[in-house]
Amino acid sequence: MNAENRIHALRAELDQHNYRYYVLDEPSVPDAEYDRLFNELKALEAEHPHLVTPDSPTQRVGGAALAAFSQVRHEIPMLSLGNAFEEADLREFGRRVVEGLDQREAVDYSCEPKLDGLAVSLLYRNGQLVQGATRGDGTTGEDISTNVRTIRNVPLKLHGKGWPEVLEVRGEVYMSKAGFERLNAAQAEVGGKTFANPRNAAAGSLRQLDSKITASRPLEFCCYGVGQTSARVADSHIATLEQLKVWGLPISPELKHAEGIEQCLAYYQDIGARRNSLAYEIDGVVFKVNSLAAQQELGFRAREPRWAIAHKFPAMEELTEVLDVEFQVGRTGAVTPVARLKPVKVAGVTVSNATLHNMDEIARLGLRIGDTVIIRRAGDVIPQVMQVVLDRRPDDARAVEVPSACPVCGSQVERTQLIKRSKGRETTSEGAVYRCVGRLACGAQLKQAIIHYVSRRAMDIDGLGEKSVEQLVDEGLIRSPADLYALKPEQVFELEGFAEVSSRKLVEAIEASKRPTLARFIFALGIPDVGEETAKVLARSLGSLERVKVALPQVLTYLPDIGLEVAHEIHNFFEDAHNRDVIEQLLASGMQLQDQGELAAEFAASTTLAGMIAKLDIPSVGPTGAEKLVDKLGTLEKIIAADGIDLRQALTTKQAEAVREFFKVEANQQLARAIEAQLKDFGMHWHSEKKTADGLPLAGQTWVLTGTLERMSRDIAKEKLESLGAKVAGSVSGKTHCVVAGPGAGSKLAKASELGVKVLDEDAFVAFLAEQGIAV
Structure with a gap:
């Protein structure tokens, strides 16, 4: 393809990408x-300047305005x-700036993160x-005046005084990482x-035709400069932004001054190292010559200023080809x-x-082998x-198919069934996960189970x-x-x-592991959907392995953060x-579980008959109906034996019939009696007899750890806090009581400051632990 044809092809492709990016937001x-x-x-185009045209993507920015919005022409x-x-x-940029200004001393630059959002003018x-x-x-842009007014950190009236009669502020509308997660969760829910x-x-949020939708989205604005003004704000870029801040406009807290390119590079490295801990997405750093007079002297190229540059981070997204799709077998x-x-x-x-x-994700993506x-x-x-x-997509792209036999052991592969339990009924549907039925006869499952069992957190x-x-399993030395x-x-x-x-030493280390805490042992067993926190809840609440082993699902749901599905697992x-x-x-190997004891005091005599009845999920009978039923009949046996007349004295006809039909089933009677018997046993x-809890100093408090702790790991700090009763x-x-912030703390520290939550650095945290009698 000759240069002219390639130029035309590139322009067409870039125009299409611009349309999708700027107009469709896709x-x-x-x-x-x-x-x-x-x-x-x-x-x-640099090699063939005669082929440059005014409509080339190199001569303009972005795409056309949406027809749904009226158009605004930018004066500048x-x-x-x-x-x-x-x-x-x-x-090279620094060299060009120095030459363009014809000065020997280091040039002053402003440094600020390049937010990944939508550029706007106010x-x-x-x-x-x-x-x-x-x-x-x-x-020419789109008039989004109504929508930008809904962004909470955009002032509708400037603060203070002294601002120019006409002031155009330019900046980025963006969404924080936390706001993005909340929005997607809310969208998925509906x-x-x-x-x-x-x-x-x-x-997508800023360009809604219904401004009420925009108002409901967690948008933020950060200004990075000015456009047209009736009077100059300041003599430098940084001073201009600082003055805008005085007038109530948000600027980046990461705005810094740098002398020369070396300091610019140091800023780039520093913020790059902190990039993932920032509360918002950035894709690089913007450096600008700080002096406005110097900016004017340097001037512009066709589509970009000579006095500014965006130093991009390595791309977080790339294009590549799918050569194949293989299937791995997990624990x-x-x-x-x-x-x-x-x-x-x-x-x-x-x-x-x-x-x-999983296969549902492949279906959602529409992925085939061979795709880009x-x-x-x-x-x-x-x-x-x-x-x-x-x-x-190539013509020979192939569909992805689930293997019918396990790629490791050859056992059958089955699709999981999802059981939804509600109001005494169970409905079954197909799950997204396929599972090998070989269990520990499958080498992959056995290896992963052992790897999990011996891991540091287990x-x-x-x-x-x-x-x-892997060697121990392959040699047949361990099968569980x-x-x-x-x-x-x-x-x-x-x-x-x-x-x-x-x-x-290895055999000695295995022997030394025979005295784990109950929580570690439960976690090490590899129960589906039971992570460290759930294992700790089981251990702390029920107090013994025997209770955990026999606990009925309905009884487990009395424990914090354990829902019915996890309880069944x-x-x-x-x-x-x-x-x-x-x-x-x-x-039998000599395992001695530590920290076993009585049921946690807060769970002693903690249930009610009405609450137990509500947990049976009898159709039409919720907590209020259960309370009325208990108030009238008093005991489980009387409720089971009650006829329609007795039931209708406490409930509506529909509810009474539901209770009567439920307890007609022998299995439901047995379940209710088993739950009550277990509550008595536990x-x-x-x-049951109520108990008084020995008050742990941090009971009921929620703490957060962020940043890098230098005198202990975050895991150790977490264990020490939990030993004092904190979550x-x-x-x-x-609801956070305190944040412990080490070096490198980012969005969590910023959120704590915003909410006025107490913050301790590591030294203060260690001193606090010492006051509680805990050594580091």
Whole structure:
């Protein structure tokens, strides 16, 4: 293809991408791919200047305004910035600035994060907000005045005094990470459209024809400069922004001054290291010559200023091809699809695999083997397939099919069944997960079960890594976690990577693991949907393994944060004969569980008969109906034996008939009696003896840990807080009692400051623990 044809093809493709990005808010390719295409076009036009046309994407910004909004012409065009992708690009920018200003001393720059949102213009006349507009194509944007007025941190009237008669403020409308998560959760709950990322969410929210929808969205504004003004605000960019802040306009708290390119690079490295902890998404840093006089001297190119540049971070999204889809088998037997990708660098890391979660996700994406896809990687998050680029689908693309037999052991693969329990009825539907039925006869499940059992957060057996576990299973030395405790040093010595000393130390470490806390042991068992926190709730609340083993699902739901579905998973695990055998073998090996004792005091005599009746989910009978039933009849046996006349004296005819029909079923009578008997046995029954809790100092308090602690790990800090009775949460809210913030604390610390939550640094936290008698 000759240069002219390639230029035409690139323009057509870029125009289509611009339309999808700026008009439809549905970007079809990652920013990195767009930048590559754009830079190729710019280079070709530089080689062939006679082919440059006014309508080329290199000569304008963005896309056309939506027809649904009236148009606004920008008195001063809203231009985009040139990009620097490497350190050398930024140094070259610095060299051009120095030459353009003909000065030897270091140039002063402003530094601020490049927010990933939608560029807007706010026009103030005599201090009053009169107009809001999108950037549009840089010359003409969309009138979104009604919508920007709904953004809470946009002042409708400027504060103070001294502002110009005409003041156009330019900035970014964006959505914080937390706001984005809340919005998507709310949308999913009502079956609405969910958004791919905060930028799309912000753009889609700001350009609603119904401003009430915009008002309901968690949008924020941050200004980064000014456009037309009737009088200059200040002599430098930073001073201008600081003055805008005085007038009530939000500016970036990360705004900094830098002397020369070296300090700019240091800022780039610093904020890049903190990027994932910021409360909002950024895709780079913007550097601007600080002096406005110097900016005027440097001037503009066709579409960008010579005095500013955006130094982009390595792309978090990239395009690549799906070479194949393979299936892995996990600890619970879940057969999970994994995309094998043509290797591509994403956020500085080469990615060749990406999770696909389950077959429902593959169906949602419409993914086929051979497709070109958008891959996203943020921080340490496992790379994910975000979108299929249908325009690039090859003719020989193949559908993804679930294997009928386990790829590891050959056992049958079955689709899980979802059981929904409500008002005494169970409805079954197909789940998203496929599972190998081979259980521990499947090598993959056995290996993953053992790896989980010996992990640091579970039994914490030092020296047993994944490779060692795989060897032990492959050699037939262990067929369940209990077999670990029968290992001899001479058996371990035969394995690759082990010598006499290391073999002996491993067996000693296994022996030393026989005194775990009850919570660790429960977590180590690998009960589906039971993580560390749920294991701690079970251990702290019920106090003994025996109670946990026999607890009925309805009784488990009395415990904090345990719903009926998880309760059934716990109950079913301990009902399974194989699991019971493994637990008995573990206990027989000399396992001594620590921290076992009585039922937690707060659960003694904590139930009511009405509450128990409500938990039976009898159709039409809720908590109020249950209370009336108990007030009238008094005991479970009387309720079971009651006829229609007795029941109708307490309930409506419909409710009375529902109770009568429910207890006609022998299995329902047996269940109700079993629940009451267990409540008595555990000491939770309404006639049980009440107990007084020995008050832990932090009981009822919620604490949050953030940043890097230097004198202890976050896990250790969490354990110490929990030993004092605190609940340690992952996010800050109005109910948070205190936040412990180490170096690198980001959005959680900012949220705590915003809500006025107490904050301790690590030194203060250690001193607090010492006051409670806990050494570090």
